[in-house]
Amino acid sequence: MEKKESSRRPQRNGSEPESDERASLEALVEKVVGAAYQVSNVLGAGFLEKIYERALVEELRLGGLRLTVQAPFPVAYKGKHIGTYAADLVVEDRLLVEVKCADQLSHEHLAQCINYLKASGLQLALLINFRRSKVEWRRVVHNL
Numbered sequence: 001m002e003k004k005e006s007s008r009r010p011q012r013n014g015s016e017p018e019s020d021e022r023a024s025l026e027a028l029v030e031k032v033v034g035a036a037y038q039v040s041n042v043l044g045a046g047f048l049e050k051i052y053e054r055a056l057v058e059e060l061r062l063g064g065l066r067l068t069v070q071a072p073f074p075v076a077y078k079g080k081h082i083g084t085y086a087a088d089l090v091v092e093d094r095l096l097v098e099v100k101c102a103d104q105l106s107h108e109h110l111a112q113c114i115n116y117l118k119a120s121g122l123q124l125a126l127l128i129n130f131r132r133s134k135v136e137w138r139r140v141v142h143n144l
Contacts, residue, residue: 035059049101096125117142
């Protein structure tokens, strides 16, 4: 008996909603990255980090996205609350965005994002650097 190949992607334990969620998250990433490029095109290089953050907030809101600025997340150590971390932006309650204005993105920036994802319970972050004339960005994933 000949085995026929299926053109459908295999599903993992009925994971179609997971695929839809992932596609939706990817579309959100594209919108945020596009907004970052728009900010960079308008402002250029040379401003402080806070200026780029505020411009990105404005661009995302113009794009109809819901966001929280300086979103607070508790940090615990061995089950005890030891402080609060404030993410630069959380977009649509699903995507953490950290804005930087550094010569280049470093391992420390990536480690910081991973810790922020752990504290927030979110799975995906964008680390965006506006220092140069061309925006530099990285996707940071935790448990996705």
